Amino acid sequence: MRPEKRFAFIVLLMAGLFSQLFFENKACAYESLSYLYGGNTATYINSVAATGANLTTVCPDYFEINSSGTLRVTSKADALFVNSMHAKGIKVIPYLSNNWDRTLGRAAVTNRAAFAVELAAKVKELECDGVNIDIQNLTEADRNSFTDFVRLLRAALPGNKSLWVCVAANPWGINTGWQGSYDYKTLGESSDSIFIMAYDEHYTGGSPGAVASLSFVEESITYALKYVPPAKIIIGIPFYGRYWKQGAATGGYGITIADVERLAASLQFSAGYDNTAQCARGTLVVKDTDNAYIWGSSRLSAGTYDIWYENEASIEKKLLLVSKYKLAGAGSWALGQEPQRFWKNYGLWLFGRPFSDIENNWAQSYILKLTQEGIISGFPDKRFAPEGKLTRSQAAAIFVKILGLQNETGSKPFADTAGHWAQKQIAIARQYGIFAGYENNMFHPDKNITREEFAVICDKILFSPDTVNFAQKVYSDVSPETNSWSNKSIIMLSMNNILSGYPDGTFRPRNTISRAEAVRVTAALLDYPGGFSMSPGKIQNPASIEPR
Incomplete structure (x- = not known):
């Protein structure tokens, strides 16, 4: 065969292979969720809209606990919101919170048999897609009763309703205190997904540092994988940071990433990136005359603040762990606390950058959606073109x-x-x-x-x-x-x-x-809600479309 003909044959062969791969490869479907907190139906709908097509599930703050150990449904619970999310193809899995109150958490698990039935009935009544259990600040003394509560709740929920359980990040393998209240293995067996709260590595009252360093998040994943299959693990990432005022007796108070960036743009701010923790940090100077208001209408007093927070680079590195460890997906606390631009490439990061040429592309969310559904794929060199x-x-x-x-x-x-x-x-x-x-x-x-x-x-x-x-x-x-x-x-x-x-x-x-x-x-x-006019065994007078 002449060299030029052999080259032409190879080109044609590869072109056919590329075209075939465009349609036949199937990507893994990842869960992408965010928590909704501190707002109402209108603000929640707007926050979800700002994410584009990046969310598969939302977890609104619908359920709390009465001192009697019975269910308290918050005023946020709204059928309009549930229906509007379902119309977008987004699941609604509200979370149950004890708001870090150990007494309330213990009241619920003590009354676990009745509480499980009551909660399951309310999930069904609201036509939600499941429930997310976010009971925190219990101890190893509550481990068995909490685990049994989850078992009872799984039995009480209809089979088509999901049960998710939030667990503390535990890269140290601690079996006492808050971390000791979570039996990863048994909880993983009783639930559909385990949500690792891989944040608050540094916290209120503690020393300055990252909310979620990359090593902290990754070690939290590898610990969980000893007990829970990767397909059941959802990794949590923070849409907030923490600040420490220089000279103050204590610090580590929460601040949204959106607030950090807004203050950085209007006040004296020195930004940096910590390569060890793989997260952003900066120093903010506030004067007496500055209107340094943050989430919750709090106002920062005059002084110098050390702030640790997330940016696009650190969020991307965390999301890439999902594909690296073949996890179920990722979720964030909390929606609306992030700059809107984060969502521009969020899906790309979550999917592990399956294509090299769709960053910031106007059709990125559609490309990822159809890739996830197995309808399209890309070329062997990771291009989508x-x-x-x-x-x-x-x-x-x-x-x-x-x-x-x-x-x-x-x-x-x-x-x-x-x-x-x-x-x-x-x-x-x-x-x-x-x-x-x-x-x-x-x-x-x-x-x-x-x-x-x-x-x-x-x-x-x-x-x-x-x-x-x-x-x-x-x-x-x-x-x-x-x-x-x-x-x-x-x-x-x-x-x-x-x-x-x-x-x-x-x-x-x-x-x-x-x-x-x-x-x-x-x-x-x-x-399209009207559906298709043809399917196997159902053809409505096909008439060929003539080519031009």
Whole structure:
């Protein structure tokens, strides 16, 4: 074989391999949660919205304990919030707290049989997805009764409700005091997930230092792995720091990361990064005339403060431990205490940076969502190529996958798809009338697909009654006259928030659709409440979409 021909063959072979991997690899699904504390339904909804598509679960402050050891439902419990989260595909697993009050915690576990039944009934009544037990500050003397309470609660909860248990970080392997109240092994067996509160390494009243150094978090994980399977472990990260006023008798009081950054921007602040602890730290100078207010309406008095806190670099390093140890996921305390920009690449860090080229990309959350659901993947060199062009074969594979048709046999292949990585998917798409070919039984699998072609196919597979005004002008460059075969589809999908145009009011129908654009549209298709018009055994008069 001549050298240039051998090179061309290798290129074609790798291109086919890359395309195949784009659709066949499946990523692990990680749990991504955050606690909701100190707000109300309106603030909670806004805080969740600020995270984009990064959360799978929220844990609001709905449950507390009466002095009698019975359940106290807080005024925060709200069906509107639960329903709004479910509409977004986010689970609601409220947490039960004793607010560090040992007496209340002991009252609950003493009354554990009745308390478990009462709590399980309330979870079901509120239509929540489970409950998160966050009882702290017990001791080794309460270990057995607390463990038994969790066992009883698991038995009382319906099988479709999750039971999570918060445990103290214990990298030292302590079996007395607060850490000694948690029997990791038995709690792991009785619950669906163990949430490690991997923070407060340094605390109120203690010496200055990191809230959660990287070594502290990692050693907390490795200790837990001795007793709990990794698939049940969720690692907690702090969205807060702690401050110590120089010259004061005590310190270590909490401060949100958002407050740290706000004060740093407006007052005298010297920022740094501690390479040993792998977290941020800084020195803040407050004058008498400064309005140094922080969370809870507290005001910092004049003086110099040493502050230890998290930034994007330290949060990323902690989240990367999830993929390193194959954990169930990560959660944060507490939502709304972080700068909003943290969420821009949060999912990327949580997934262990599966792709090297989607940082800060506008479609990152959609790419990660479909990767998590096993619909798409990337290239062997860890690229996703979001601005790359989508081909007809790749589009066929997407539609076959989202329609659940991948186990169908398909019709006879096109003349130019024999041996192609997507031969089967193309044959299935042909059988169901999703795609048509060109003359002479050709499909042109590696030909790019345009935005209007993609729109027409999306419209075809959706169950979408004609309830919109097709005469309206949605885009300046789309009309019945210039886009006779695609105008209705573009308008229908745009009015259902599946398609969108450009800031200048154009749709650019004949432009090739990029991989990022296709992923965004596909994610919207999966969220469309009307469902699909075809599935195995259910085809509504398929009519092939002719290629242009």
